[in-house]
Amino acid sequence: DGGITQSPKYLFRKEGQNVTLSCEQNLNHDAMYWYRQDPGQGLRLIYYSQIVNDFQKGDIAEGYSVSREKKESFPLTVTSAQKNPTAFYLCASRIGDRNNQPQHFGDGTRLSIL
Amino acid sequence: KNQVEQSPQSLIILEGKNCTLQCNYTVSPFSNLRWYKQDTGRGPVSLTIMTFSENTKSNGRYTATLDADTKQSSLHITASQLSDSASYICVVSASGSARQLTFGSGTQLTVLP
Numbered sequence A: 001d002g003g004i005t006q007s008p009k010y011l012f013r014k015e016g017q018n019v020t021l022s023c024e025q026n027l028n029h030d031a032m033y034w035y036r037q038d039p040g041q042g043l044r045l046i047y048y049s050q051i052v053n054d055f056q057k058g059d060i061a062e063g064y065s066v067s068r069e070k071k072e073s074f075p076l077t078v079t080s081a082q083k084n085p086t087a088f089y090l091c092a093s094r095i096g097d098r099n100n101q102p103q104h105f106g107d108g109t110r111l112s113i114l
Numbered sequence B: 001k002n003q004v005e006q007s008p009q010s011l012i013i014l015e016g017k018n019c020t021l022q023c024n025y026t027v028s029p030f031s032n033l034r035w036y037k038q039d040t041g042r043g044p045v046s047l048t049i050m051t052f053s054e055n056t057k058s059n060g061r062y063t064a065t066l067d068a069d070t071k072q073s074s075l076h077i078t079a080s081q082l083s084d085s086a087s088y089i090c091v092v093s094a095s096g097s098a099r100q101l102t103f104g105s106g107t108q109l110t111v112l113p
Helices: none
Strands: A004-007 A010-013 A019-025 A031-037 A044-051 A054-057 A064-066 A076-078 A087-094 A109-113 B003-007 B010-014 B019-026 B030-038 B045-051 B056-059 B062-067 B072-077 B086-094 B101-103 B107-112
Touching: A004 A087, A010 A019, A019 A031, A019 A087, A019 A109, A044 A064, B003 B086, B003 B101, B010 B019, B019 B030, B019 B086, B019 B107, B030 B062, B030 B072, B045 B056, B045 B062, B072 B086
Parallel strands: A010 A109, B010 B107
Antiparallel strands: A004 A019, A019 A076, A031 A044, A031 A087, A044 A054, A064 A076, A087 A109, B003 B019, B019 B072, B030 B045, B030 B086, B056 B062, B062 B072, B086 B101, B086 B107
16 A cells, blocks of 8 residues: 555653654655644644655754655754754655645554653 | 645534635635645645636535635535535646645534434
8 A cells, every 4th residue: 555654653852862753655746745743733744845855944944954865765863952842743745846736644652751 | 925725724514514614814816715625634625616717616515605706615515415525625727837836724523424
């Protein structure tokens, strides 16, 4: 089945530690996205990539980094500079970065601070 | 600043009843409005998309409406089922890329037997 796989489902971070969230898709989509979801708030865009080896900052990129070395993969690193990382992180993809196309979401990674 | 406001924040109904969720937006220029369903601990799934020229669109027991003049949309669920328990998110798009998407905070619907 085609889809988006995020791993791990749950992740814990210690103070001063970087952690990496995985996102893999087999939908042959060019565009991929990372969102952060906090209780009572709408999804906020962290980073997005329209094509391999290219990515752009979203609205809340500080404290995060990404790479897009392969079309299928778009990992997100939460660095120690992100002082409030506890949240539900969602990865999405779609055919192209055009808003008439729906985004397909993974099932998320819940990150917590130890 | 583009904004999307959803109401109510939460709603509890009995199985078999109908309900209506509201979405008001101030997004310009308007391109389209999409409703997503998000089950607990899962990613959102698209239910329907409304463009400027569309007033009503149905997807099974889900019917979305759009009034572009008043900048309001509603999602009506008919004959609710336990599996309808989820968060329903309204997303409004200005023309262009993902940077022009504005997400509402969702309505949490609980359907009780």
